Amino acid sequence: MSKAVTLGATYSDRITGFTGVCTGLCQYISGCNQALLTPKINADGSSKEAHWYDEQRLKLVEDVEVVVLDNGATPGFDKAAPKR
Secondary structure, eight states: SSSSOOOTOOETTTTTTEEEEEEEEOOOSOOEEEEEEEEOTTSSSSSOOEEEEEGGGGOOOOOOOOOOOOOSOOOOOOSOOOOO
């Protein structure tokens, strides 16, 4: 992919057609970077699973607004860190 993937932007996988908002990015030493796409809920209110895709498979859905969250007051993951 020539352009970097943006958190909060909507992408579709060129192979499967799966579409979702990029909610996570993973960078590997091998260069096979991936993005986590989280889809919208189903019509009945049930949720679909998010999936990881290689960045080069993604196509930006340009007519969808980028999701921007203000995490200034509550940054970080919503669970406590693991304890040993």
